[in-house]
Structures are given as C-alpha cells and as structure tokens.
Amino acid sequence: MPAGSETPEQERNARLRRADWRFLLPSPRPARALCRGTGALADAVASIAGEVVMESPGRDCDLAVAENPDVRTLAELRAALRAGGTCYTEWHPRFGSARRVARALHAAGFQDVACYRRWPASADLPVFWIPVDSPGAAAYVRSRGWLRGGRMRRLLAGGRRLAHDLLRARFGRPVCAIARCSEAPQPGGSPAEWLRKGWTEWGLGTEPGRLSTLLVTGGPRSVSKVVLLAFAEPSPLPVAAIKAPRVDEAAGGIRREGDALAGLAARRPGGLPGVPRLLAQRETDGVPLIGETALVGRPLESLLTPRSLGAWSTKVADWLAAIAEGAAVLPASHWRERIVEPAVCRFAEAFGGVVDRGLLREGDAVVRGIGALPAVPEQRDFGPWNVLATRTGEIAVLDWESAELDGVPTLDLLYYLAYATFSVDRARDRGSRIASFRRSLDPSTAAGAVRRDCLARYLGALGLDSAQLAPLRALVWLIHAQSDVRHAAADAGGPPPAAALARSLFLALWAEEVRHIARG
Numbered sequence: 001m002p003a004g005s006e007t008p009e010q011e012r013n014a015r016l017r018r019a020d021w022r023f024l025l026p027s028p029r030p031a032r033a034l035c036r037g038t039g040a041l042a043d044a045v046a047s048i049a050g051e052v053v054m055e056s057p058g059r060d061c062d063l064a065v066a067e068n069p070d071v072r073t074l075a076e077l078r079a080a081l082r083a084g085g086t087c088y089t090e091w092h093p094r095f096g097s098a099r100r101v102a103r104a105l106h107a108a109g110f111q112d113v114a115c116y117r118r119w120p121a122s123a124d125l126p127v128f129w130i131p132v133d134s135p136g137a138a139a140y141v142r143s144r145g146w147l148r149g150g151r152m153r154r155l156l157a158g159g160r161r162l163a164h165d166l167l168r169a170r171f172g173r174p175v176c177a178i179a180r181c182s183e184a185p186q187p188g189g190s191p192a193e194w195l196r197k198g199w200t201e202w203g204l205g206t207e208p209g210r211l212s213t214l215l216v217t218g219g220p221r222s223v224s225k226v227v228l229l230a231f232a233e234p235s236p237l238p239v240a241a242i243k244a245p246r247v248d249e250a251a252g253g254i255r256r257e258g259d260a261l262a263g264l265a266a267r268r269p270g271g272l273p274g275v276p277r278l279l280a281q282r283e284t285d286g287v288p289l290i291g292e293t294a295l296v297g298r299p300l301e302s303l304l305t306p307r308s309l310g311a312w313s314t315k316v317a318d319w320l321a322a323i324a325e326g327a328a329v330l331p332a333s334h335w336r337e338r339i340v341e342p343a344v345c346r347f348a349e350a351f352g353g354v355v356d357r358g359l360l361r362e363g364d365a366v367v368r369g370i371g372a373l374p375a376v377p378e379q380r381d382f383g384p385w386n387v388l389a390t391r392t393g394e395i396a397v398l399d400w401e402s403a404e405l406d407g408v409p410t411l412d413l414l415y416y417l418a419y420a421t422f423s424v425d426r427a428r429d430r431g432s433r434i435a436s437f438r439r440s441l442d443p444s445t446a447a448g449a450v451r452r453d454c455l456a457r458y459l460g461a462l463g464l465d466s467a468q469l470a471p472l473r474a475l476v477w478l479i480h481a482q483s484d485v486r487h488a489a490a491d492a493g494g495p496p497p498a499a500a501l502a503r504s505l506f507l508a509l510w511a512e513e514v515r516h517i518a519r520g
Helices: 009-018 020-024 039-048 071-080 098-107 135-145 150-155 159-167 191-198 248-267 309-323 332-351 357-367 411-425 430-440 446-462 466-492 498-502 505-518
Strands: 032-035 051-053 061-067 081-091 111-119 128-131 175-180 211-216 226-232 240-244 278-284 287-293 376-378 387-389 395-397 404-407
Touching (some): 009 020, 009 039, 009 466, 020 128, 020 191, 020 211, 020 226, 032 071, 039 051, 061 071, 071 081, 071 098, 081 098, 098 111, 098 175, 135 211, 135 226, 191 211, 191 240, 191 278, 191 287, 240 248, 248 278, 248 287, 309 395, 309 411, 332 357, 332 466, 357 505, 411 446, 430 446, 430 505, 446 466, 466 498
Parallel strands (some): 032 051, 032 061, 061 081
Antiparallel strands (some): 111 128, 111 175, 226 240, 278 287, 376 404, 387 395
C-alpha cells in the first residue's frame, strides 16, 4: 500500500488516522474501493485498499467512498458495491443533520445506516468517532475531556468546553456515515454485529436493547492500535473493547495480547484482579482482532501529585507483587541466555556508535551479573497512563500487547516509578526527564524515597535480596531502548540516523543508572 513502512512516519500516520473509520466496517482491509473523495480522504482510501478506482462497471467493489454525494452519486456508489459491500460517506454541515443523511442513504437503497461525528472536530486527526444519538458513548467522551494531566490532557486541550459544544450541537459538524447494501452482509459482520452475537456467550449479561460502539483512535504513531468500546446504552461505562492494529507491524502485538490474556487467565481460577478478561479472538482478512472486557477507571497519570505519589506507588508495587505470587524461580543461565544476551547485542548494535565505549562495557558487566529470579507476568508498558484507579480504589492495568508471561521481576515497577516521577515533576521533554530521573536515584529526595521504599517492598514480597537489583536497573532500559530505535527508523522512513539515536531517552536513563550503580 502507498502508506507503507518506507513512508516517513508523520505522513504515514496522518493518512492512516484519516481512514480509521475502516475499523467500523465488516473488513478493515477492502480489496477494491470506488472513491469519489478528494484530497486527504482520497489519500486515506488509497492507503488501506488493495485497489482504488474512480469508475465501476457495477457490483465489483467492497467499499464505496464519497464526500457530500448527491442523489446521482449515491446511486452510483450503490451500483458499484458487491453483495454485502459497505459505503462510507462524509457530509459537511450544510448538507444537514445526521437524520437527513440517514434518510438520503436509505432512499438510495442502503440499510444499516450508522452515523458518527469525529471529535475533536477542529483537529486534523480525530481522537474519537462518536456514534450519533448515543448518550452513553457521548458521556464517556466528556468524562475523558475532564481528566487532569497527562497524555489525554495534551491531546484534548480545552476539551471540557469543546466537548460540551460538540456533543450539544452548538455548532455545525461533519457527519460520517456507514451503510451497507441491502443484500446479505459479509461473513462475520461488523465489529458491532460480532459483539452483539457474542454478548451472552461471553458472560456480559443480558443483551442490551441498544448497543453502541465508540471508536477510539488516539495514539501518537501509526503502530498505535485502535479500540472499539461497546456501550449498553444509555450507560456511560463501556462493557467490552475490541482492539485492532492499524498496520502489519502492530498485528503481532494484538495477537500477543490475546495470547497473554488467555495465559494469565489460565494461571489463576477466575483470572487475575485488575487484568482484562479475554472474550474472543478472530482474524478478518488477515487483520487480528481481540475482544476483551473493558476496564473502567482513571489513569494514574491524572491522579499523581507530590503528595499522592507514595500512596499510589505503594499500591502499584503491591499489585505487581500479588500477580507474581507462586512464580517459579529460574536460574541465572536462563535469564542470561534468553533475555540479557539478546538485549545487550541489540543495544550495542543500535547504540554502539553513539555511546561511550567504556560506559557500554561497564553496563554490559552490570547486566551480566543477573542471578536466579522468579519468572513473573511482565506487562512491559507499565506507565501510569496504562494503570487505572478503579472506583473502589483498586489497581487495573490496560494494554498487554507487549507482555511476557514469564518475564523479569522488577522491570515493570522500575519503568512505572520513572514515569510516575516524570508525571509529578511535569517533566515533558528529554532534558527535564533526565533531570527528574537523576533526582529520583537519590533516596534523600521525596521521589527517591518513594522509589527506594517501593522497590524494597516489592523485593521483600518476592523474597529477593537488594543485591539482585543492580542488573535489573540497567536491563530495563536496555530492553525499552529498542522502542526508540523503531521510532527513529519510522520517523526517517529508513535506517535510524545516529543523531536521533543519540537523543534516545532510554539511552540516557540507562547511562544514568549505570553511572549511579558504579558510584555505589
């Protein structure tokens, strides 16, 4: 496809985000599409379809797309679609309300019309696709705009007033509509149909009278997943979530999350507290989708303050220790062969040209000192944006796509403590984060005391000695540094430039840890 992995990330992400509505279709990967759109919409369709045409002899397309279609264009879209094909149209405010749009599509012979509004409407790349006349889904979006701090605050700056205006229809907004031919639908159906068919079987309760699906398409990169949240209207609490990858490179992560959730559930009857329950897995035209229970809560990054950092971090440490209960201890040789040596080799290959050779040798010696450790569930993206505080004050954890069922202890806690401190310090850029991290290594500081106490609490719960901590402190950043390599390559549309690698945050955190360990 044109927006392939060789395309610079910024351009690729913009094209794919513009086409995120495809995850509301029976298949997110149409083989042949008729496109009457222009500009960004046409580019977006070209980035997802196997073939794009401007004219059709009839009944040879899986998808038909247009902007502001008139009666004649709607008839042409309808005639171009195969049985079960889908039509996607965008209508500017001057063409009227969602009800008027739905009437026009029904009059043209379409059925199962669903209308959405993109939000924020003023943004080039929407974060939400909100189903029209769905008060539960709309209330959920408003609640996201009210969260203080962190990624969501930055994504949805000024969100409270804008959300109120948008959702209360105080200014005109485009309508996005999805409709299907009157013939039998494609096998498997849309995600909404999949949810409805499995609702009772998956133990989600009585099938709702009205089921709405909110498409959440945030995330800074093309590899960021999309999530469909299902609401039993008019409840504002999502019941289930369907996750899918935008690009082939992210497909493995979605499959891994499904496998990880299944594996975690098998380890303990009734599953682990605070972990989503896997509902189902399926593949649609090579695109993996997983359904899981939706976790509801506030991200810790919106709650952390200097005063609350210690209490919340203690809860996190205790939660991580609890899911490690009963883990089998594996010898040092296992960890060196499976984790340490591959991580050291990848790190040296990527960063050897931009890091001090003496420091590199010193860091290698530190991580190779790893000892026997219990193999614990490791989420491996354990930042405070993925850790929720539930209504009862418990911990719940999202996004298990990078998880290792038999992972390394302490790594998730070290990662969380670093980013929790960044959040409290309002450290947004690389320089301020390095300074924040350096302060947290000093136990005489407030953040340093929290870090020291949480690590001691966790190690004690697992029966580990504090002497075993040093290799893990360096190892966590060796592992996570690979994400900076991938991002630098994606941004360049090719091999990562040395200058970008030298700016790696994880490289800097690794260097701080190694120097601090060397000083004793």
